[in-house]
Amino acid sequence: MQKIKTIWFFGLSGSGKTTLSTVFSDMIDKDGRKSFLLDGDVIRKGVSNNLGFNKNDRAENVRRIAEICKILITVEIIPIVAAITPYKSNRDKIIEILGRDNLTLIYVDCSLEECEKRDPKNLYQKARMGEIKNFTGISDGFETPSASEYNFRIKTENKSIQQSEIELAELFNKL
Numbered sequence: 001m002q003k004i005k006t007i008w009f010f011g012l013s014g015s016g017k018t019t020l021s022t023v024f025s026d027m028i029d030k031d032g033r034k035s036f037l038l039d040g041d042v043i044r045k046g047v048s049n050n051l052g053f054n055k056n057d058r059a060e061n062v063r064r065i066a067e068i069c070k071i072l073i074t075v076e077i078i079p080i081v082a083a084i085t086p087y088k089s090n091r092d093k094i095i096e097i098l099g100r101d102n103l104t105l106i107y108v109d110c111s112l113e114e115c116e117k118r119d120p121k122n123l124y125q126k127a128r129m130g131e132i133k134n135f136t137g138i139s140d141g142f143e144t145p146s147a148s149e150y151n152f153r154i155k156t157e158n159k160s161i162q163q164s165e166i167e168l169a170e171l172f173n174k175l
């Protein structure tokens, strides 16, 4: 990896963002560089704990994460983000804040059906029962990105984590 860029994983809940971004962050650290993982789940417990999941709040959450990335870059730390980033307008905003050349967008592609089957935090089940409102894929939208909206796509459906890790390692070598 030549230049310090933000690596931004986006996709549905349960698609594998946290799993893969953690592996990616370890790869960077093993390479002797410093990275910092910004996971939507964690950010929402602190930096964004006053925000919900309506369209405006998601936009504000994503904006805050992008601004933190900008700061990390000034101290030469590679920001790794794992956030749903559901709308094209969210993705456009990140590009506006960070600049296209300073950003690698990775779409973690997995069907809603499979994410719901995995349901690692039982959130889909709660959303189906109406216990969680505005849940991405169930009661709120996810705008599937066109190919021009990302640099890489990792399909996690029908793949073992080990297979996805191999794909990530290949991707790492391209950066």
Ligand SMILES: Nc1ncnc2c1ncn2[C@@H]1O[C@H](COP(=O)(O)OS(=O)(=O)O)[C@@H](OP(=O)(O)O)[C@H]1O
Pocket: 012, 013, 014, 017, 018, 039, 040, 041, 043, 044, 053, 057, 058, 059, 061, 062, 082, 083, 084, 085, 086, 121, 123, 132, 133, 134, 135, 136
């Ligand atoms: N309504 C609703 N919709 C989607 N997700 C929800 C919701 N409520 C709580 N959660 C939990 O919050 C995590 C997503 O936060 P993000 O910051 O990544 O979302 S966003 O980019 O602002 O849309 C998401 O984490 P992941 O499952 O890792 O994606 C969930 O654990």
Ligand SMILES: Nc1ncnc2c1ncn2[C@@H]1O[C@H](COP(=O)(O)OP(=O)(O)O)[C@@H](O)[C@H]1O
Pocket: 011, 012, 013, 014, 015, 016, 017, 018, 019, 020, 082, 118, 120, 155, 156, 157, 159, 160, 161, 162, 164
């Ligand atoms: N190929 C794969 N890549 C990533 N995760 C996978 C894969 N196959 C199955 N999984 C499982 O899917 C779930 C993804 O959860 P997580 O990484 O928290 O997703 P997200 O952060 O997108 O919500 C985990 O339980 C993980 O073990």
